Amino acid sequence: MTPDSDPTAADRAPDSNVLDVEYTHEHVARILLARPDSLNAYNEALLRDLVPTLESLDEALEVRAIILTGEGKGFCAGVDLDDMPLSADQDLAEYERGLGLFQDVVATLRGMGTPVVAAVNGYAMGAGCDTALACDFRIAGESATMAETFVDVGFVPGDGGAYLLPRIVGEAKAKELIMTGKHVSGEALVEWGLARECVPDGDLQETAVEFAAELAEGPPVAIAHSKELVNEAFDVDLETAHEHATRAQRICSQTEDHEEAVQAFAEDREPEFTGN
Structure with missing residues (x-):
């Protein structure tokens, strides 16, 4: 966010059937990934709607901190295998476009000036894990689980996990998480350096709002x-x-x-x- 940002930009966030935006504090907006029946797994619609929503909130003067979380019992369970924008039979250009939708989410979260707090509820797997890693801070509920599950299907982290993880937990731990697909849950997320704190599930959203509000009080x-x-x-x-x-x-x-x-x-x- 810059001094000449548009104070009404948040009102221009795209209407979406797969995410919701609400205001939890004077200067804090919360984005809810809203595909709870699939544990908020990414489909093309969610990928395409999330980036302009983030950009609109980043441009809004009244928004000084953002919370990203999932509706229901999951943060983001990765990719919806029944509705994904890429496949092995695509040519390289098509594959790059499909994978680029995931990469755009990570690049937007990293590039925007407004701080983003991930309130990790339930599963954050694969691309969902990398989305949480791309946020500036992560607060985990006690039922939260994060994992780089790409190796389980013979993949590499295609949307930034191999870039982000070493910066957060160090090279050796990053290699372990990526090469084994290890699931890290609850308090262990703090021990691994993946979350700043772990709180009871019922306190997660309130804790995230309190921390985001603290960030929003700064310049x-x-x-x-x-x-x-x-x-x-x-x-x-x-x-x-x-x-x-x-x-x-x-x-x-x-x-x-x-x-x-x-x-x-x-x-x-x-x-x-x-x-x-």
């Missing part, structure tokens, strides 16, 4: 640029990182939120950030 421009700097940290050298940090710091120094923070410090009070 949005600084948070967006901080996310960008951290996301690229493993891909650039220190000199480039310093250049990008200087540019970002300069941008932040010219915001009203920076002025408000300085003034609040001088007056010994909490700052009230507006995103400008």
